[in-house]
Amino acid sequence: MSQKFRYKNYLLWFAQEHVDFRVAEMDSIFGMFNIKYNSIVKNKIHPFWVVQLDSEDDARKIASRSILLRYVIELWAFSTDLSCLNLQLQTEEVELVSTHMSSTFKIIVETFGKHFTQKEKIDKIENFKYLPYKGTVSLKDPDKILYYIEYYGLDANNVPEKPENVFFGRWITDGQRNLMKELSLKQRKFIGNTSMDPQLSVIMVNQTKAKEGDIILDPFVGTGSVLISAAKFGAYTLGADIDYQTLHARTRPSRITQKVREKDESVAANMKQYGIQDRYLDVIVSDFTKSAWRSCFQIDAIVTDPPYGIRESVEKIGTSKDSVSISEEQADSHIPSKVDYALPHLFKDLLNFAAEHLKMDGRVVFWFPIFRKTFTSEQLPVHPCLELVANSEQVLSSHSSRLLLTYEKTKEVESDDPPCVIGEDNFRDLFFNEREEKRKVRRARKCEERARMKREWEKRVMASVSSGDSAS
Amino acid sequence: MKLLTHNMLSSKSLKGVVVGYPLKIEAYDVKVTEVEFNPEFIAKVIPKIDYSVLIRAAEYLGHVGKLPGHVPENVEKNTDFLKEVHHALLEVEVVKGDLVCPESGRRFPITDGIPNMLLNEDEV
Ligand SMILES: C[S@@+](CC[C@H](N)C(=O)[O-])C[C@H]1O[C@@H](n2cnc3c(N)ncnc32)[C@H](O)[C@@H]1O
Numbered sequence: 213m214s215q216k217f218r219y220k221n222y223l224l225w226f227a228q229e230h231v232d233f234r235v236a237e238m239d240s241i242f243g244m245f246n247i248k249y250n251s252i253v254k255n256k257i258h259p260f261w262v263v264q265l266d267s268e269d270d271a272r273k274i275a276s277r278s279i280l281l282r283y284v285i286e287l288w289a290f291s292t293d294l295s296c297l298n299l300q301l302q303t304e305e306v307e308l309v310s311t312h313m314s315s316t317f318k319i320i321v322e323t324f325g326k327h328f329t330q331k332e333k334i335d336k337i338e339n340f341k342y343l344p345y346k347g348t349v350s351l352k353d354p355d356k357i358l359y360y361i362e363y364y365g366l367d368a369n370n371v372p373e374k375p376e377n378v379f380f381g382r383w384i385t386d387g388q389r390n391l392m393k394e395l396s397l398k399q400r401k402f403i404g405n406t407s408m409d410p411q412l413s414v415i416m417v418n419q420t421k422a423k424e425g426d427i428i429l430d431p432f433v434g435t436g437s438v439l440i441s442a443a444k445f446g447a448y449t450l451g452a453d454i455d456y457q458t459l460h461a462r463t464r465p466s467r468i469t470q471k472v473r474e475k476d477e478s479v480a481a482n483m484k485q486y487g488i489q490d491r492y493l494d495v496i497v498s499d500f501t502k503s504a505w506r507s508c509f510q511i512d513a514i515v516t517d518p519p520y521g522i523r524e525s526v527e528k529i530g531t532s533k534d535s536v537s538i539s540e541e542q543a544d545s546h547i548p549s550k551v552d553y554a555l556p557h558l559f560k561d562l563l564n565f566a567a568e569h570l571k572m573d574g575r576v577v578f579w580f581p582i583f584r585k586t587f588t589s590e591q592l593p594v595h596p597c598l599e600l601v602a603n604s605e606q607v608l609s610s611h612s613s614r615l616l617l618t619y620e621k622t623k624e625v626e627s628d629d630p631p632c633v634i635g636e637d638n639f640r641d642l643f644f645n646e647r648e649e650k651r652k653v654r655r656a657r658k659c660e661e662r663a664r665m666k667r668e669w670e671k672r673v674m675a676s677v678s679s680g681d682s683a684s
Numbered sequence: 685m686k687l688l689t690h691n692m693l694s695s696k697s698l699k700g701v702v703v704g705y706p707l708k709i710e711a712y713d714v715k716v717t718e719v720e721f722n723p724e725f726i727a728k729v730i731p732k733i734d735y736s737v738l739i740r741a742a743e744y745l746g747h748v749g750k751l752p753g754h755v756p757e758n759v760e761k762n763t764d765f766l767k768e769v770h771h772a773l774l775e776v777e778v779v780k781g782d783l784v785c786p787e788s789g790r791r792f793p794i795t796d797g798i799p800n801m802l803l804n805e806d807e808v
Contacts, residue, residue, distance in 0.1 A: 425722065425724055425725040425728060427729075448725065450689065452801075454802070456800060456802070459798055460795070460796060460798065478796070480797070489719075490719050490720040490722075493686055493688060493689055493774075494685055494686055494688075494689040494797070494798070494799075495798060496685075496689070496693070496798060496799045496800075496801055497798060497799065497800040497801060497802055498801040498802065499801075499802060499803070502697035502801075502802075502803050502808055503696075503697055504693050504694065504695070504697065504801035505692055505693065505694070506692055506693065506694040506696070506705050507694075507696070509692040509732075510732055
């Protein structure tokens, strides 16, 4: 008997959102805490995973980081069939059930993929009358929350009569979905046009495996939205950005309701807003291509949303004019002119920087834009010291996506390493071409429409003229 | 700018500059803010910093406190020492001032606590 309960089954219930990030996030979190698990169901798109864990503590650790996870439930029984589930609960799991059923409790019925009325749900609870309850039902403040879940599949056009899976168990804890509200950009003091939404920021940070006490850097920090998630999880945060105006919050406000920025907007002020200022180190104004970090500075994790040149410009300091000199008085306030920074160079620079500065096994996590029609994995950067460990796609439009790439450092830089290689950059060209194409098509359609209206109008005028009825 | 950050910054990207480290600090406004003491973090960070650079910077800002000239043995257990380092690394902040390149004398202004490490076109 005791042997049987060594590895308990847990149900991980995921939100059906950013599904392509689920496996990557879980792998990172399991790795971060070194959690050993046996998985029974770990299906990419299935919102319910059954995993065997050593302890409830492991389940809590997973939930302490995952933003894609809704709940963790200690599974008492699961099956493809309700009568089997009943049988399990009545015979095999009696011990487990009775230890938990002496206090106040409530049973919640959840169905996925099919709607039921409250009345129908209560009827479903009736089925569990056979459970050896010793405690009393308390709907307001129960000691134990029990879940009965029916899963009807993901195909909304083809909902089966009976559930595909049924689960019964005890709620253990929630995932971190509350952070979406807690860190909402709507209430954040300092935001910009490209502030990253909290859910994706948390996913990015989880991909880095950054833990309490790690140092994490965002070299394209902007308003610091990614670092906020990192600091929330206890990492010490550093940022850099080429744009002086951004870091000093002197750009035009991003909120339509706001005419001028408040005087004290800053990344530091955001950290304070969330009570995580102790984990804020600094932000510096710096061009990524002219690194201001000393070579031997070792960083635990690098996370960033680099500029793609679509909503913000991709720039570096430089000039195509020769020998420009800046006068003394100019020098203080002078904002250097910037030249275009081609995307493949940016990603090569980023990986080379990561290889130089990351600790061994440290990770660099960043978004990589792709043009969906022509993308092949050969376009992804390859670096001798870094291994691609995860790649999740967020579809942005019919023709473009961005991939969240996670690379892990596998060896130190050596002088005879082959160079970092990356497929030809044509993302921006393709992106803008496609947009231009679409605009052209739209324009042509509008033109046609106008021509048609005109013809019809002319026809009508002609008709009315010929019938001699020229009213108005 | 905290002294931990200062410890990691250099002006090596300036044309003609070889090491660009450590940057000299000239401070016009220094602030001390209390930061939660995290001994594990400080112990982990000590081997990664240039301790003598930290000492000199803290000395210049008048916050060297009881910091010894060298890192003692067994820092993990030396809470007093860790606290001193914690204070110097994380609690002392330059709000306004300049970082000065040791080789070229080029100044990098610090405004509202944010160092501006940008270089001009003719410096790269
Ligand atoms: C997509 S935004 C990042 C937004 C950020 N995640 C936030 O929360 O606001 C990219 C940032 O990169 C900066 N940037 C562009 N070129 C740069 C360069 N060469 N070095 C450093 N930063 C640069 C831009 O100023 C912009 O703030």
